[in-house]
Amino acid sequence: MLTSKASQKKGRRRAKPAFQSKSMFAAVDLGTNNCRLLIAEPRGKRFRVVDSYSQIVRLGEGMSASGVLSDDAISRTLSALQDIRQKIKGYPIRRIRCVATQACRVASNGREFVERVQRETGLTFKVISPKEEAQLAVVGALDLVDAEKDVALVVDIGGGSTELCWVDARKANKIGLNGALQKVPMLNWASFPIGVVTLSEMFPERNDPDWYPQMLNYARSQLESFKHGSKYSELFEKDQGHLIGTSGTVTSLCAVHMNLDRYIRSIVDGAHLSRVDAIAARERLSGLTREERSLIPCIGDGRSDLVLAGCAIMEAVWQLWPCSDMRVADRGLREGLLLSLIHGKPPKKRRRSGKKKTANAETATEGQPAHDG
Structure with a gap:
């Protein structure tokens, strides 16, 4: 039963929460x-x-x-x-x-x-363009770059495309976030029209031992089409390069390897996933039906029919740029967007004059923090 004081408060609007920051x-x-x-x-x-x-x-x-x-x-x-x-x-x-x-x-x-x-x-x-997408993913995962290596390959597997960005690891560590927001220390980048949705639609799942290898070979052929990427393979073979995986595929695969009962970001983000463990987790998933994969807490029904397509892309990357393990990033594009908003240059104020603005006044320059949009 409500007290009289509580009764008086019942009809009032709920007070807005007090935020530590008003910005x-x-x-x-x-x-x-x-x-x-x-x-x-x-x-x-x-x-x-x-x-x-x-x-x-x-x-x-x-x-x-x-x-x-x-x-x-x-x-x-x-x-x-x-x-x-x-x-x-x-x-x-x-x-x-x-x-x-x-x-x-x-x-x-x-x-x-x-x-x-x-x-x-x-x-x-x-x-946004594929290049800006790749840049923002790098900014979001910048603090996972290993400064002891020569190059970091940031792998962003999306639903419709995959972006690869080769980063000068030592320079990234030297210039830090502020420097990267001005100009991302990219050595090269490429975007490929394959993602977990597009690849899974191209290769509908079937109970056939050749299904996954065919999907993997196709993904590899797409990545190999970017000829400039091959010049970094030797660095990886000499253990002078490392991988950073920023996508649902990578975080899900890591969580499966860890046998988590539920997804816990603080455990997955920043973890090291070895190539051996990643392949073992993928083989475990390959041995299950879509319905069985959906019962795995960190896969669920939403990813059960897509995760193996993502694994094929990731495995193809590992074949072309081999290294012992990958840094798992539960961060990327969104985090890059936030960092560019908070620490990047603010958007230019619109002129109040009647002069017609040029198209460039409303767009972002490649390599620079973009305007609000």
């Missing part, structure tokens, strides 16, 4: 498979995550065959973005940046979809 930042990453949000407040050179959201929406489902974003995929994604919009409203957000990647880059109705998102949710997305 928060938000990053939204709309990929081919996932839709993700991070809300954070600055903490020195890094940040503290205040809230997050992640939903598998499969925006690019069926797109490799049709070339368009389907009505069902658009509906799922809009629903997730409405949820994100509601979350954002509950925080004192100073700046927000929303980016879309491969699905919106290549779909014939990608621009139309982005415009619809703005109308229905109020969220304005910028469709």
Whole structure:
């Protein structure tokens, strides 16, 4: 039974939570498979995550065959973005940046979809280039670069594409975050039109011992098509290079190896996953049906039909740039977005004059922190 004092409070509005910081930042990453949000407040050179959201929406489902974003995929994604919009409203957000990647880059109705998102949710997305996607992934995982090596290969396996970025490891350590925000110390980079969604659609799972090897060989042939990548293979063979994996495939594979009852980011992020253990975890998954994989807590139904395609891409990377282990990063594009918002150059103020702005005033320069979008 309510006391009289409690009764008086019952009809009042719930007080807004007291935030340690009145200046928060938000990053939204709309990929081919996932839709993700991070809300954070600055903490020195890094940040503290205040809230997050992640939903598998499969925006690019069926797109490799049709070339368009389907009505069902658009509906799922809009629903997730409405949820994100509601979350954002509950925080004192100073700046927000929303980016879309491969699905919106290549779909014939990608621009139309982005415009619809703005109308229905109020969220304005910028469709970023593969190069900017690779740069942001590097910035997000920068503190995992081993300064004792000559080169780090950051592997970002997405739903519709895979970005590889070879980084000057010693220079990255020397210039730190501020330097990397001005110019990412990339030696080379490449983007490939294969991801967990596109590859799994190209190679529908079947009970055939040749199925996975065929998918692996195809993934390797795609990666080998970038001829400049071969010049770094020797460094890896001499143990002068190392891998950083930033994707759901890598974190899921690491969690499977660890036999976690539930996914725990603090245990997975930053872990070292040996090549031997990674292959053993993949072989375990290969021996299960899709339904059996969905029962593994760190895989679930959302990834059960996609994880082996991601493993094929990762295994192909390991074959071409061999090393004993990989650094696992439960961080990447979203974290890079937040760091560029918090520590990068602020966007230029819009002029109030009647002069027409040039197109470049609203876009970001390659290699520099992008404007809010």
